[in-house]
Amino acid sequence: MKVRQIIYAAKFEGSPKESDFKIVDEDLGDQLKENEFFYEAIYISCDPYVRLLSDSYIVGKTTIPGYQLAKVLESKNPKFPSDSILVMNVGWRTGGKSDGSDVWYDRTDIPKNVPMSAGVGIFAMTGLTAYYGVNYVLKPKAGDTILVSGSAGAVGTVVGQLAKGMGCRVIGSCGSMEKIKFVKSVGFDDAFNYKTESVAEGLKRLAPKGVDLYFDNVGGSFSSAVLESMNKGGRVACCGAVSSYNSKVPAQAPVIQGTMALNSLSLQGFNIFDDIPAYADEIYVALKQWAGEGKLKQHEYLTSGFESLPSTFIGMLRGKNFGKTIVNM
């Protein structure tokens, strides 16, 4: 089987460039040992954490990390027979050979009334992250006001729908008028444009009773300002800091500890690798139910063709995407 992968060709300095990536061909032969199988990518997920983790990559060697929805072609692994639909943590590659150890989740049972790309969206890391942050960290009750930063992004659009379904007042922040329109269509009560309105003003206008819960996708100065507007005892779910991923020097932001202490705020960081696996099965069951009842939809920004991955990724870091960024093979 012949496949292509995309490797880390040059060190990211600030914003990644297309020349930091390189497509490499690979011939895997056509022999399978016991427990091995060949698979082919259907959808590849494009995620901000690719930027965050880059210090650990080896130039000229590391396959850009990422997960994909893949179909099993030929198999000597009884757990994953042909036509299995799997979420695989194998990086940016068109296909490959596996012994099953890099399978994250079996999604062969993905509901038929949902687009299959949900296998890398609401039914994979994106949905799991949103659900975990909302239900295991923030634990909203009806009537709470929740702010979602990066609300037009992959995780943000799912968080908004979940929180709305739980009876919260859901406020988003995003970077353009078009995105405000978009997140309202997704189900947010309202949103403000952080490029044209300060956090304090936006929240005063849209959350006059203050913010109880904050699902933070961006971090940095934006989040320092949010904390100032939070009600006493407020809780923050921190799933990333995309605002600082592109910084050449460590990004700086106003100190938060004074506000955290004065207002008894709590901040819980979490990530898909360490925190979610133990709950992934029960979360998937819940997500299927939400989707089955029509209360949770996948909103995606789909591009086409393996070779478009670098430009799609770069565009996503610049905020080009509406919803989950996925590349269709």
Place this chain on the structure above:
Amino acid sequence: MKVRQIIYAAKFEGSPKESDFKIVDEDLGDQLKENEFFYEAIYISCDPYVRLLSDSYIVGKTTIPGYQLAKVLESKNPKFPSDSILVMNVGWRTGGKSDGSDVWYDRTDIPKNVPMSAGVGIFAMTGLTAYYGVNYVLKPKAGDTILVSGSAGAVGTVVGQLAKGMGCRVIGSCGSMEKIKFVKSVGFDDAFNYKTESVAEGLKRLAPKGVDLYFDNVGGSFSSAVLESMNKGGRVACCGAVSSYNSKVPAQAPVIQGTMALNSLSLQGFNIFDDIPAYADEIYVALKQWAGEGKLKQHEYLTSGFESLPSTFIGMLRGKNFGKTIVNM
């Protein structure tokens, strides 16, 4: 009764100056209504939060806030008869008239084998804050490594003793060799001088297995660096940000959200006004037991005379104190 108080005479800009304070005489007469009593200050506590809260003060009006150990002189309040020993939240004043509403805690039962100044130290806000942060937020288990910033300060010296008594490896940070010696004499396993050694180097040397728990008294850039050295799932108790209290502009520090997410760290802010009152009685019982067993001692930096309060306070913000800063009347 004639008393003196110290008022906020000019707006703090950066580090407070002696001219920002003014002593004012007050004549309270000699009549008491039902439920009122006269009291006299014995010890006045000197606390960093006085700087933090200054935005809420009115120049020329506000008595500098603070609590004191006071003795009831004459009383028409059956709950607080003459000779009662009370922790009173009445600001910097030599005495006053009260209807009991500004009594924080009755400490008439303070153990005889402990210096009475413990009434504004280990048995008041300082001890309550330390105990709450350790036992209700960090919840250490034996063998955990805990870092205490501001370890030579009032709260830090109590935290160190409590954590040591619970079987932790206890590391401190402080600003001089003399303070390192001091905190080791208090019971810390070791400490590093943040002025001569980076956080990363200090922790690599003293906490080679990483930091599990962090009791944060300082915040800011120091704490951003600590988070980078914490073990996955680490917990932070955040009781202030003294490092940024003196800033004329909002202090900046490296963004922490990326690290919080990657290492699943949690940060809980808390303060003596909102979080501790509900637990104050049970914590006092515990603190008396610790002190009674000789496992908890008050370490204090005592100055003398009401009029020395401003200079003592200014010195404390500059790190002059070893342990709890108290002014003896």
